[in-house]
Amino acid sequence: MAAHDIAVSDTRPPLDPLSERGWSLHRSESANADATVSELGKLGDRIGTRVGGRAGALEEVIEPHSADAAHPRSLSARYGLGALPFHTELSHRTRPCRYLLLGCIDPGSPAAATMLLDWQTLGFSPEELNLLEATPMLVRSGRRSFYTTILAPGGAFLRYDPGCLEAVDQRGRIALALIENRIAAASPQAHQWRQGDILIIDNWRVLHGRSPSDPASGRRLARILIDA
Template identity: 30%
Template sequence: MRDRLEGVKERLVTNGWAVVTAPGSAVETLQDLVFDIAQQLGSPRANRKGGDLVDHLRPTNASTAKPRSLSALYGTGSFPWHTDGAHWPVPPRYLVLACAQASANTAATIIWDARQCLALNGEAARQANFRVSNGANSFYATVTSPLQSYYRFDPGCMFPLDSTAQRLQETVEKEGTSVSDEIAWAPGLIAVIDNWRCLHRRANAEQDSSRYLLRTTVME
């Protein structure tokens, strides 16, 4: 896997995301591989305070989902375009995901290189103000960072403070309807996403509850 990671790094630079196939799909094996890859890329960090470094993700009904999660808002339906950790002062650089279980109907993860999104690279993305909800640590931010080193976008935790910000969110969703790059999950598939560069979303998962992914977030 260490030899394959060199190719992953090259594809991250070229495309913003990459996939490799693990030698097996046992949960314990994938968990070790996900954490090993994360350590090679940077510093693994729990997605939630006090949480595990490796999350176990399944489609979840809104009524049983963790509070303030996208699943709590959208259930097993399609997720909106977003970057992970948008509620953090500095979002994680990479996401490492692995598939432990899937079927022919498993919802894909759709990827969008934000550099190709006109709305996210215009003046509004640099100026439109959002309130980023993070409990007592909430703050205000724009979609692009001051140095434009990363994108921050998540309708689940970012709330427009003006009409420009509202239009920006709506325009991104409309522009993203034609995006077709996707990860078609199969057991043993591992994906690495540059979270500073790419947006992603889960397709509709109502037809398949077997989707089982492992995920860790990586700080640079």
């Protein structure tokens, strides 16, 4: 397990490991759930402005859901308790949130890891980056569906979510297959949660996923989404 980068009480800005590798780990001083959620909010408010999640809430508690119990357009609806595939949070918005903060209320037993993968390590060639930046894709999100590209102009962020992203032509299918193949061959980092852990993830750079889970595990993570 990685050493903790800074304590929450530390006065240094929480951005250094975040800018180096796209995510950073912090530790709430108290293992108490309320303290973890409060530290999560403080860290988030230091780096930007909160945005609402799928149901509009500025702060959510996420738990493993079976496919039946999940929001119909969530990844859990498709993948249930199996491994949740790598994705960009809020891919169904025209501008996905910049940061995702997760705080561990209960790691659960058995525990499920959060998987982290920096898309800039996937080895895309200039031609492949062009393909990802230029190929139209459909983001399917009910009446708010829209066309976009996987890579934002200039590579500002990568939008990838197999739950809502669809190819509209052969180039789109090639682009999706390219990402799937690179992810399958990558060596992601696995974060094994401990109560009180807080992860700040640069959602424009680092894809996240979850190892297989169990509804009875008791795993609970607090989540806030930040624009900056």
